[in-house]
Amino acid sequence: MANSLDYLRWRGDLTFAERPFNSVDASLLASLIYLPVDGSAAGHTLSEVADRLRDLPSFQKQMHDETGTEVLLLPKCSRLGDIEILNWTNRMEKKPHPLQFTAGTFRLNEKTILISYRGTDSSMIGWNEDMNMNFMPEVYGQNVAANYLNAIAKKYPNDRIYLVGHSKGGNFAQYALSAVRPELQNRIIKALSFDGPGFFHKVYTSPGFERTIKKMKTYLPEGSIIGTMLDHPERTLIVKSIVPMKDQHDPRRWNVGRDSFVLAEGLTTGARVLRHALIHFNHSIPDAKRGELFSALFDAFENSEISDVNQLTAHKILGTYRFSRVVMSLDPDLRQIFTSIFSDVWTTYRNNLNLPFVDGEFQYYPKSNDSSKAPIFFEFYDQSHPAVKLDKTLLKRKSAQDHKFKFGKNSEDKKDEQK
DSSP states (O other): OOOHHHHHHHHTTOOTTTSOOOHHHHHHHHHHTTSSOOGGGTTSBHHHHHHHHHTOGGGGGGGGSHHHHHHHHGGGOHHHHTOEEEEEEEEEEOSSSOEEEEEEEEEEETTEEEEEEOOOOSBHHHHHHHHHHTTOSSOHHHHHHHHHHHHHHHHSTTOEEEEEEETHHHHHHHHHHHHSOHHHHTTEEEEEEESOOOBOHHHHTSHHHHHHGGGEEEEEETTOSGGGSSBOOSEEEEEOOOSOGGGTTSGGGSOEETTEEOBOSSOOHHHHHHHHHHHHHHHHSOHHHHHHHHHHHHHHHHHTTOOBTHHHHSSHHHHHHHHHHHHHTSOHHHHHHHHHHHHHHHHHHHHTSSTTTSSGGGGGSOOOSBTTTSOSSSOOSOTTSHHHHHHHHHHTOOOGGGOOOOOOOSSOOHHHHTO
């Protein structure tokens, strides 16, 4: 089945005036922000950047994956290739808090710009920041993202703005929208997240989030892993992907039909069970203890001169040895918590893989692909969430025939897509 790179081949010659900007375009710009580019790209087009990267010796390894295909296609696809880069900002900091931050600003037309936030890269600083998001309602990078939006909006005061991001970047995009002043919020068209991890109750019940939630939309693949970590009170759509669950985090591997994503029936059983396992884990270990553990773990990585995840994954045997030495260097009590985390998540996942989603009352739970029609998740962290009350009502029904939900399974609503 076709994906967004096929879309770029099919529709890449059409301008935004001919075919309006859509979610597939947004997902491609959310992936392009991962390119190894710096501030010198400002003033150049994406095609010019792609031409430069294609010939760099240091980039040759990436020319053999989806990123390489994207770089080869950009000069041939004026729809995205002619987009001008207005700003490209990279920040990597350990203090005062771990920060791996990249954002770029692009001009879509004379009245519209787009800000794309990068998700986690392979740096240990980035992974440390991700671990913090697992138990801290707000992280330093979210405020950096909001400050970036403020700065760009001030520089381009007459433009309306799209915000997009993949993974952590999607979280940053939607948080930034919720955190800026109302006058700027009014200039934002949409904040689109692609497999972002969601938010804690403290964030999505804030006045700014509640004021702007209608401008937020999240896309999750049917076998989502990262996207099941936290709650999604915003509009959420489940997208079809035919690759294995572990590979679905990349939006370029999601299914596309013409100008939009193809919707799945709902989250797979594996994704739903993983959601349940993550909730169980987050409720079983106090936040303070997790903070102590992750702080000690990343200090141990630094002491072992491990600054990049590739040092653990590039060579299986050597990586396993390095990782084992890091774990063994932890305090015995923290080491016990660390090992119990993985065994607890795995045990919960394994014990629930076939139950309760196949047998018992959960068989009547609707597999929704659109949170505006029915809940996406069977359980939420926030027990006061309206979807939880709806869950309880649905589970009292004794027959699947009682459900009258009708879900669109072919593609997104085109009217909604152009809003």
